[in-house]
Amino acid sequence: MTSKQKIEKNKLSDDKYSKKSIKNLNSSNKKSLSTNEHLELFRKMYLIRQFENACGQNYANGNIRGFLHLYSGQEATGVGALSSLNDSDYIVTHYRDHGHALARGLDVNRSMAELFGKKTGLSKGKGGSMHLFDASKKFMGGHAIVGGQLPLAAGLALSQQYDNKDGITICFFGDGSTNQGIYHETLNLAAVWNLPILFFLENNMYGMGSSIERVRAGGLDFFPAMNTYEIPSMEVDGMDVLAVREATELAREKILKEKRPFFIESKTFRFVGHSYADGQKYRNQDEVIKWEQKDPIIIYPKKLIDMKITTNDEINDIKLEVDNVISDAVKFANESEEPSLNEIFDDIIAE
Amino acid sequence: MxxxxxxxxxxxxxxxxxxxxxxxxxxxxxxxxxxxxxxxxxxxxxxxxxxxxxxxxxxxxxxxxxxxxxxxxxxxxxxxxxxxxxxxxxxxxxxxxxxxxxxxxxxxxxxxxxxxxxxxxxxxxxxxxxxxxxxxxxxxxxxxxxxxxxxxxxxxxxxxxxxxxxxxxxxxxxxxxxxxxxxPDEYFEVNLGDANVMKEGDDITIVSYGYGSKVLSDSAKKLEAIGVKPELIDLRSLNPIDYQTIIQSIQKTNRLVLVDTARKTGGIMAEISANINEKAGEWLDGPIVRVGSKDVPWPYNKSLEQEVLTDSNNILETIKISYGI
Missing domain, CATH: 3.40.50.970 (Thiamin diphosphate (ThDP)-binding fold, Pyr/PP domains)
Incomplete structure (x- = not known):
């Protein structure tokens, strides 16, 4: 590439996808979706919230063990992003992975059974909460070493590029991973090789108990730094499911058309602790309450009702239906068999 | 060929x-x-x-x-x-x-x-x-x-x-x-996990891999010169380890020497020693003996490096002392 081309590439990321232009997305998009599509977005977000609530309860009563990281509060980000992908796209994510799994349409029963460590779980009880997989849906995990999933995603994108496939790989990671060397290495590699990958930063502002203010040089925004890697980037309101959806749609198009990576920073917030055992001593409850005003489970249906896209009754019907799905899933997980002890040595080596 | x-x-x-x-x-x-x-x-x-x-x-x-x-x-x-x-x-x-x-x-x-x-x-x-x-x-x-x-x-x-x-x-x-x-000119594969008996012998089984196997060939000549016929096994695979081949050999020789050109401590030979002891200790007439490179960071200087690295003389001396040959 000539230096002139490089400069133009840089300009693109500066001008076209600035913070400002994407912030305007949410109002423009609302009417382009059908009622059913709107309701499906709500249904998925509510499903995740209720799934997480059920996980919390079952952690408290001992059915779920190990580390449990809940996605409550970040639903608009996961659902918005994954609703705009298609079957040919790979998904790779971090250990706060229940939301992405359900947003991708992984079986609710088998997801819950995995958390219960049962034979019927997605990974036959061998992975647990942090390691959900469903290769049939190109959902390639749930990864629990912070930042470790990034090059895996780059490699999946490389396989798509190599085979000239019409798909992208989306890689979710949190602000906590951005101080790992692997983050910078993977951004560089993906840019140098023009990989069809969407780097999707879920900036919930805390890496476990450390606010980004305390651990990051360079301010609270991550997307501007993408100029360094010549990766076009944008910021989106991660509490606005429609904005996230449109941003991801746009990013996907750009990746396939321009044949290079893209970076989205979604500003979001987890309403709960880092893990179930977290007493949240490191943050002020006022901050949590402030973010709860943006709760997509409350705001989004309210907007839909206000705009006469749906009715309160329809929303309540969805809630009722989802509540049943969740209680069925808990029942399924509870009643499922434990894995046989004979399976310990299975699934290590492939034939 | x-x-x-x-x-x-x-x-x-x-x-x-x-x-x-x-x-x-x-x-x-x-x-x-x-x-x-x-x-x-x-x-x-x-x-x-x-x-x-x-x-x-x-x-x-x-x-x-x-x-x-x-x-x-x-x-x-x-x-x-x-x-x-x-x-x-x-x-x-x-x-x-x-x-x-x-x-x-x-x-x-x-x-x-x-x-x-x-x-x-x-x-x-x-x-x-x-x-x-x-x-x-x-x-x-x-x-x-x-x-x-x-x-x-x-x-x-x-x-x-x-x-x-x-x-x-x-x-x-x-x-x-x-x-x-x-x-050979004909197509062949070597199965991952199969050790190779490099040389048959009745007196002592000596196991190594990689560069160590090269060192074994040299030490075999020195051992034969003093009347000892070693059986040499090249592991080829460290995971899985071909215990069957090692055990078959010690059933014949009743002696096992494990040679590593990596550092001695914490290496693969410690693992093999423990496993053979558990699986087939009854076949041994003497202790399992390990030879490995010295437990230091690798030095640059040639003579220092050669002193640290396992060689055929180390193997010979260790065998002589351990088995009173």
Missing amino acids: SEITIREALKIALNEAMEKDEKVFIMGEDIGEYGGAYAVTDGFLKKFGPKRIKDTPISEQAFVGAGIGAAVGGLRPVIELMSISFSLVAFDQIVNMAGNIRYMSGGQISVPMVIRAPTGAGVQLAATHSQSFETWLAEVPGIKVVCPSNSYDALGLMRSAINDNNPVIFAEPALLYGSKSNV
């Missing part, structure tokens, strides 16, 4: 795999334009092009991780690390990702990938470039680890490694790239 170097054997195996299967590609630092630090992939870029011969940034975590992702996505990457000491930089990806992903996914995912890396001391590269971390990697249940000591095994093991559906660490003794031996 022709006499070729280990370097040439590796080149043949890689070239063949690249010709046979579009899904096979090679990546690593300076493997393309430069031709590879040990010249194994010299000429490959011209023949196969940049899509399949990928020069990478100096970024071991990222390109090893990307190799795993590519393998998960259906390709068959062969990754070159410039030294197995550099595997440390990518250890998280090799161990946590390549080694664990199949199990964590309940068998949904496999990682058909080969990581090639020069290993071992003896070429005055000092502490950071002379280590033998194939012994650490052999502890990981989801990873196979092999190491050839001659051209036949280099060719046969590499063919099998590329065809295998699991991550395979292919450790290449840095001292032996130019070492020559015979390979």
Whole structure:
């Protein structure tokens, strides 16, 4: 590439996808979706919230063990992003992975059974909460070493590029991973090789108990730094499911058309602790309450009702239906068999 | 039959795999334009092009991780690390990702990938470039680890490694790239996990691998000169370990000497010693004896390095003392 081309590439990321232009997305998009599509977005977000609530309860009563990281509060980000992908796209994510799994349409029963460590779980009880997989849906995990999933995603994108496939790989990671060397290495590699990958930063502002203010040089925004890697980037309101959806749609198009990576920073917030055992001593409850005003489970249906896209009754019907799905899933997980002890040595080596 | 170097054997195996299967590609630092630090992939870029011969940034975590992702996505990457000491930089990806992903996914995912890396001391590269971390990697249940000591095994093991559906660490003794031996003209493979009885004998079983197997051949001559007939076993594979071949041998010799050119402490031979003790201790007439390199960081100076590195005299002396020969 000539230096002139490089400069133009840089300009693109500066001008076209600035913070400002994407912030305007949410109002423009609302009417382009059908009622059913709107309701499906709500249904998925509510499903995740209720799934997480059920996980919390079952952690408290001992059915779920190990580390449990809940996605409550970040639903608009996961659902918005994954609703705009298609079957040919790979998904790779971090250990706060229940939301992405359900947003991708992984079986609710088998997801819950995995958390219960049962034979019927997605990974036959061998992975647990942090390691959900469903290769049939190109959902390639749930990864629990912070930042470790990034090059895996780059490699999946490389396989798509190599085979000239019409798909992208989306890689979710949190602000906590951005101080790992692997983050910078993977951004560089993906840019140098023009990989069809969407780097999707879920900036919930805390890496476990450390606010980004305390651990990051360079301010609270991550997307501007993408100029360094010549990766076009944008910021989106991660509490606005429609904005996230449109941003991801746009990013996907750009990746396939321009044949290079893209970076989205979604500003979001987890309403709960880092893990179930977290007493949240490191943050002020006022901050949590402030973010709860943006709760997509409350705001989004309210907007839909206000705009006469749906009715309160329809929303309540969805809630009722989802509540049943969740209680069925808990029942399924509870009643499922434990894995046989004979399976310990299975699934290590492939034939 | 022709006499070729280990370097040439590796080149043949890689070239063949690249010709046979579009899904096979090679990546690593300076493997393309430069031709590879040990010249194994010299000429490959011209023949196969940049899509399949990928020069990478100096970024071991990222390109090893990307190799795993590519393998998960259906390709068959062969990754070159410039030294197995550099595997440390990518250890998280090799161990946590390549080694664990199949199990964590309940068998949904496999990682058909080969990581090639020069290993071992003896070429005055000092502490950071002379280590033998194939012994650490052999502890990981989801990873196979092999190491050839001659051209036949280099060719046969590499063919099998590329065809295998699991991550395979292919450790290449840095001292032996130019070492020559015979390979047949007909196609053959060497099964991953089969040890090789290099030489039959009745008195003592001596086990090693990689450069150590070369040292065994020298010590065999010295032992024969004092009337001892050793049976020499080249492990070829550190995971899995071919215990059956070792046990069959000690049933005949009743004595076991384990030789490592890596550092003695914490190496693969300690593991084999413990296992043989548990599985077949009743066949032994004397203690299991280990010979290994000294437990120090590898020195640069030639005579210091040679003093640290296991040689045939160390083996001979240890056997004499331990068995009162």
